[in-house]
Amino acid sequence: QSVLTQPPSVSGAPGQRVTISCTGSSSNIGAGYDVHWYQQLPGTAPKLLIYGNSNRPSGVPDRFSGSKSGTSASLAITGLQAEDEADYYCQSYDSSLSGSNVFGTGTKVTVL
Amino acid sequence: QLQLQESGPGLVKPSETLSLTCTVSGGSISSSSYYWGWIRQPPGKGLEWIGSIYYSGSTYYNPSLKSRVTISVDTSKNQFSLKLSSVTAADTAVYYCARRWFRELRFDYWGQGTLVTVSS
Numbered sequence: 411q412s413v414l415t416q417p418p419s420v421s422g423a424p425g426q427r428v429t430i431s432c433t434g435s436s437s438n439i440g441a442g443y444d445v446h447w448y449q450q451l452p453g454t455a456p457k458l459l460i461y462g463n464s465n466r467p468s469g470v471p472d473r474f475s476g477s478k479s480g481t482s483a484s485l486a487i488t489g490l491q492a493e494d495e496a497d498y499y500c501q502s503y504d505s506s507l508s509g510s511n512v513f514g515t516g517t518k519v520t521v522l
Numbered sequence: 523q524l525q526l527q528e529s530g531p532g533l534v535k536p537s538e539t540l541s542l543t544c545t546v547s548g549g550s551i552s553s554s555s556y557y558w559g560w561i562r563q564p565p566g567k568g569l570e571w572i573g574s575i576y577y578s579g580s581t582y583y584n585p586s587l588k589s590r591v592t593i594s595v596d597t598s599k600n601q602f603s604l605k606l607s608s609v610t611a612a613d614t615a616v617y618y619c620a621r622r623w624f625r626e627l628r629f630d631y632w633g634q635g636t637l638v639t640v641s642s
Contacts, residue, residue, distance in 0.1 A: 516568040
């Protein structure tokens, strides 16, 4: 049972904007720990998409953006494209779980 | 370019020990800037962090798996390894190794993953 909760699925038409929430608590996101986001295309390993709440690694399109507030974080995809159809996971650190790295429950993005 | 590659048996019998090795190339496992970790993903399910190790041998594990997990490092071979004991069908998963930044806690390089099936 993950301590970071995400919606199971979100969908949007090409060109639209979708957002994915990641809800935590006072022992992880709310404690000030950074949130990172990963994109997992079908049959492949996760890829770092956003780090440190809102930073994009080199090569990640600026259509992807992240934010954090209180005990939650969000990933936004603007100008949705067919190749964005994938699973997305948030990740943080939880101080109540003996130094655990924790992943969110995951969200499937479907491009209609 | 850093690369990580998992290796080990793809089939393990129930109650036995799962053993995997991650070989790091294109960079040194002895860098002070990183931890090295194992993450798994059961078929059709989400990601679960198993544990991480520093080049010095310092480890920390997911509390839910701690009693069954051992992660070790061999700096001379630029490898780190995972052992998971007393496996059951619930341990069937794709196992990934990955590099984690020491301070920023993000996993930036991942192996391709290896499927381990627990079955008799």
